[in-house]
Amino acid sequence: MKYLVVGGGAMGSVIAAYMARAGKDVTLLTRGKHLETIRANGALEVHYAPDDKTDRVPVAVASEEEYDEKPDVVIIATKAYSLESIYPLLDRISTPETVILPLMNALTIGNEIADAMTQPATVAQGVAYVACELVAPGRCKHKEAFFRIVLGARPGGPAIELAPAIRQDLEDMGATAEIAEDMLQAALLKFARVSVGSAGMVYFRASNAEILDDPVKFEFSQTLTREIIAVAEAAGCPFPADFDVLAENLKLARSIDPNYKTSLMYDFLAGKPTEWRTMFLEPYRLGRSLGVPMTNYGKVVEVFDPTATSADA
DSSP: OEEEEEOOSHHHHHHHHHHHHTTOEEEEEOOHHHHHHHHHHTSEEEEETTTTEEEEEOOEEEOTTTOOOOOSEEEEOSOGGGGGGGHHHHHHHOOTTOEEEEBOSOSSHHHHHHHHOSSOOEEEEEEEEEEEEEEETTEEEEEEEEEEEEEEEOTTOOOOTTHHHHHHHHHHTTOEEEEOSOHHHHHHHHHTTHHHHHHHHHHHTOOHHHHHHOHHHHHHHHHHHHHHHHHHHHTTOOOOTTOOHHHHHHHHHHHSOTTOOOHHHHHHHTTOOOOHIIIIIHHHHHHHHTTOOOHHHHHHHHHHOTTTTGGGO
């Protein structure tokens, strides 16, 4: 199958490099210095966390204007706030058989994409668990050993016939890949880790260790997790009974770098645009619509927009 990875940031670069290293037909759509550097070097430099080594991986790259193929699968690895800018591209390169797989920090982004596109396509839903960084133009880093991708039909959307083949290709490149029957549950499971982690860091301007070591900060984050669990229950997609989210989050937090900060936290501290609307406001609004108080999520939302919760007061 022919893949197009849209978005030359950290995750898109790592995915494209892993796929190319596994011999898959993949093109990375990027721009600027990143595009120029990869072309000049003939490869993308990747530092792999699992074995702590650096490789130079030949990766096909193109700008949005140059790309004129019809891929079988489009993996969207942009930030959610940039999504609107790529709709003309998606309409231009898609056919009804094209699978569009967004790997973004959002709960129902697949439906948003399907509604916005004018060209019919098979829009899926996906979530990715990967800690990575764009170190410099032409260089990316996979920072932690875990790499897991969950994909499936978007809520209310059509079945994804190519899902098993996509899963196999993702496994071939070294990721753990799964097909989920309920992608809202899968997204909320990720949010119970990633959204909660970023929310606590942003609210307290604190690192992973600072939250773990402070009882007040730790309990705030635990309550954020409980709110996501309550949203899943209220939405009719409760988390598996044998999966203790609170315990698993604590285990993960203790296993990673004490100074670890999420990419959203880095962007927040740098004054850059963030995905706060999809990461914090979206679960807050979903929870409130289902009757969940979402008290701590409301406090985090108000860091970005003090008026965003006023309608729910």
